[in-house]
Amino acid sequence: MRMPDNATWTASPDGDPERACPIAPVVDIVFSRWTTPILWTLNTHGRQRFVELERRIARITPKVLTQRLRQLERDGLVVRTYHAEVPPRVEYEISELGRSLAPLFAHLTEWATDNLPKVDRARHAYDSAGDPAGSLPSAKR
């Protein structure tokens, strides 16, 4: 049996399935569908209205945007401000807690820059490996 040498991930003695992966809850909260683009947009463009978000994220439907915003608000990552005017105005901004994700996202961006090309190459290698005449990668790039 082989144990990884790096101690960056610490093993929790696995009794439960969930406990086997301590970061599962965070992933649920932060990396659910649409939440990342929403948080990103709110952080980069600051406080903005519903329609602005809708337009910037694009392809998201108002229904889903509402759902995700409510969820993020409930989780304390986003602050919703309702202005009782006519027409009504609602503004969303990232909370302090939400902002605390910034370094994490930066790290993620860094990893993407460094390694996404590798992922791409791995994919092409994998795909061409299955091909009949794929043994000779003379064609393609």
Next chain:
Amino acid sequence: MRMPDNATWTASPDGDPERACPIAPVVDIVFSRWTTPILWTLNTHGRQRFVELERRIARITPKVLTQRLRQLERDGLVVRTYHAEVPPRVEYEISELGRSLAPLFAHLTEWATDNLPKVDRARHAYDSAGDPAGSLPSAKR
């Protein structure tokens, strides 16, 4: 228009919807359903066989486990080794590329430790705020 003061997230001039969130692809690759537990398990327990993974992750079905493992293999995050014996033996281990995620996961763990309680509190606050007599949180904790 308000620009956030921290430069940790750098804005890409938003033309495209996808470009609006540069980390979306990474999220797809690393934080898809089940991938995080799988990577975590592979990293903490080292190289292991299909059944071991199946047992450790628990509640995952063989079908889905296979799907995700194939995907991770294709993305170059996991290495699959097939031993042509009887009975057949297949071992999975995390790749170098996969291991490069370790610091990221560590950060995630750290964030979880520091902030998950806050998320929990935010949720309870949000939930009780909607309640009729929720103004007096005398009951409950």
Next chain:
DNA sequence: CGGTATCCTGTCGGATACTG
């Protein structure tokens, strides 16, 4: 404007059965 309500479809993942 900022949603909610309703309907409807596509996809993910579970259950089960079977193979090399």
Next chain:
DNA sequence: CAGTATCCGACAGGATACCG
């Protein structure tokens, strides 16, 4: 053991219409 194949139900998310 390590999967694949097939069926099937749940539910996320889209389209549309409407409201305060």
